[in-house]
Amino acid sequence: VTSLLIDYLGGELARETVATxxxxxxxxxxxxxxxxxxxxxxxxxxxxxxxxxxxxxKDRLRRSLREQIKRASARR
Amino acid sequence: xxxxxxxxxxxMTGKRQPGATDIxxxxxxxxxxxxxxxxxxxxxxxxxxxxFDAIYRRYFARxxxxxxxxxxxxAEAEEVxxxxxxxxxxxxxxxxxxxxxxxxxxxxxxxxxxxxLRRLKRNKEVSLDEYLPSYQEDGHxxxxxxxxxxxxxxxxxxxEELRGFLKGALATLSPLDRAxxxxxxxxxxxxxxxxxxxxxxxxxxxxxxxxxxxYLRGKxxxxxxxxxx
Numbered sequence: 001v002t003s004l005l006i007d008y009l010g011g012e013l014a015r016e017t018v019a020t021x022x023x024x025x026x027x028x029x030x031x032x033x034x035x036x037x038x039x040x041x042x043x044x045x046x047x048x049x050x051x052x053x054x055x056x057x058k059d060r061l062r063r064s065l066r067e068q069i070k071r072a073s074a075r076r
Numbered sequence: 077x078x079x080x081x082x083x084x085x086x087x088m089t090g091k092r093q094p095g096a097t098d099i100x101x102x103x104x105x106x107x108x109x110x111x112x113x114x115x116x117x118x119x120x121x122x123x124x125x126x127x128f129d130a131i132y133r134r135y136f137a138r139x140x141x142x143x144x145x146x147x148x149x150x151a152e153a154e155e156v157x158x159x160x161x162x163x164x165x166x167x168x169x170x171x172x173x174x175x176x177x178x179x180x181x182x183x184x185x186x187x188x189x190x191x192x193l194r195r196l197k198r199n200k201e202v203s204l205d206e207y208l209p210s211y212q213e214d215g216h217x218x219x220x221x222x223x224x225x226x227x228x229x230x231x232x233x234x235x236e237e238l239r240g241f242l243k244g245a246l247a248t249l250s251p252l253d254r255a256x257x258x259x260x261x262x263x264x265x266x267x268x269x270x271x272x273x274x275x276x277x278x279x280x281x282x283x284x285x286x287x288x289x290x291y292l293r294g295k296x297x298x299x300x301x302x303x304x305x
Binding site for chain 2: 030036046050064070073
């Protein structure tokens, strides 16, 4: 079951395989628990955010890049 | 009752959330905006500094977000972002227009970032095996019953707990595996797009993504007091 999870969550499993998987899950609380924890882990990862751009970084980088591309242009 | 819980949850998740179109410019479909961008790219390829500035302003936040998720510090992210934009400037002529500019830019970002992170030679990468599930010969889980700790995880996340821990766990993956998880689960790119950017087959992307997810699941399980199995 574990190996099917990535395709199952991605909606990429064949309909027959999904039906077989669902049938198994109805009788296997261990696999249901595993599926739930796997799925919640993916949701938790999706909830991470890396958008806090340090203050002044954008301008500082732009200034630095301007100098560097001037040098790069001179070499072109 | 567990079955009911499982079936109820089926409708809650859907497929990937942000959608594969996330790397596409928001302006797609607006012809004038497309023409403006094409003009900008032509000027960039000719070495126009103002065009570079405009590209920088337009894509900085997106590049930064993707790079920051791969790096372990703001300083490291800053260096990588700088490398990425320098590469965009110096490699602009290699953009042939076969894919959307945003897609090309994403590939450059990943290539530069991974190359840089691999050179850093940081601490040895951790072995994932310790946190992967194990099974008995008959296919049953090694440790039974498997505890469904997902409600506990949801509760802790709702209280803004564990996000730092999860970021830390993500940071222990190899740069390549981290890139795959970030692009798939944070950026919502398809396995095909990720494979194209990283030079991997779709099967390889899926295999690495699945193994990384199992590892993160195992890390969370242990953190919450349960077995990774």
